[in-house]
Amino acid sequence: MNKYLPLVSVAVVLFSGVAMAGSPKAPYVGVGYGINTSIDDNDLSSDCGVGGVACREVCDTDRAVNAYAGYPLSPNLAVEAGYTDMDYTARIEQDGGAVRGDQQSKALTLSAVGRKPLSANAGLFGKVGAAYWDSEVETTAGNADDSGFTPVVGVGAEYNFSEHMGVRAGIDHFVSMGEQSKIIESGVVGTADTGVTTATVGLHYNF
Numbered sequence: 526m527n528k529y530l531p532l533v534s535v536a537v538v539l540f541s542g543v544a545m546a547g548s549p550k551a552p553y554v555g556v557g558y559g560i561n562t563s564i565d566d567n568d569l570s571s572d573c574g575v576g577g578v579a580c581r582e583v584c585d586t587d588r589a590v591n592a593y594a595g596y597p598l599s600p601n602l603a604v605e606a607g608y609t610d611m612d613y614t615a616r617i618e619q620d621g622g623a624v625r626g627d628q629q630s631k632a633l634t635l636s637a638v639g640r641k642p643l644s645a646n647a648g649l650f651g652k653v654g655a656a657y658w659d660s661e662v663e664t665t666a667g668n669a670d671d672s673g674f675t676p677v678v679g680v681g682a683e684y685n686f687s688e689h690m691g692v693r694a695g696i697d698h699f700v701s702m703g704e705q706s707k708i709i710e711s712g713v714v715g716t717a718d719t720g721v722t723t724a725t726v727g728l729h730y731n732f
């Protein structure tokens with residue numbers, strides 16, 4: 526968690542500095558495309574249950590797709606709901622190929638978003654909220670499916686190139702999306718309890 530403290534700190538600073546005065550702007554929707562970070566090797570390199578041989582990670586990143594909709598409470602504060610499909614957050618393989626598997630994750634989010642304008646068309650944002658996640662593991666040694674709630678924080682930048690259209694680049698961190706310490710632990714298949722970060726770029730529309 527310590528390596529994510531800078532991200533959390535920036536989000537908190539931006540969120541705490543929002544101004545509550547002023548008339549709300551219009552609702553907005555958006556979509557983004559990018560990558561996610563994979564699960565750390567420490568959560569993968571474990572006994573695969575076949576001959577005591579460890580699994581190894583075979584994927585560092587994969588695609589991430591998100592969609593979101595927000596409603597401003599003031600020019601600098603909004604509530605935002607979103608959906609993120611992180612595709613594969615892990616792929617594992619045993620030396621020799623006896624065991625293969627992957628973990629896929631997705632999440633629904635609800636966040637408070639604070640904005641700090643830099644100019645008439647550009648600004649920064651930070652968000653703090655909660656996510657309902659679902660992770661599915663499919664391996665040659667068995668399958669697992671878990672879900673739950675986890676905190677989510679994010680930071681990013683926005684630029685409006687017209688009254689209604691703009692671009693957004695952002696980074697979101699989902700603190701934990703799994704139920705056991707490793708995908709395959711002592712021969713038991715489960716979802717790895719680890720954080721995943723996504724980085725996306727996309728378009729938004731202001732109504």
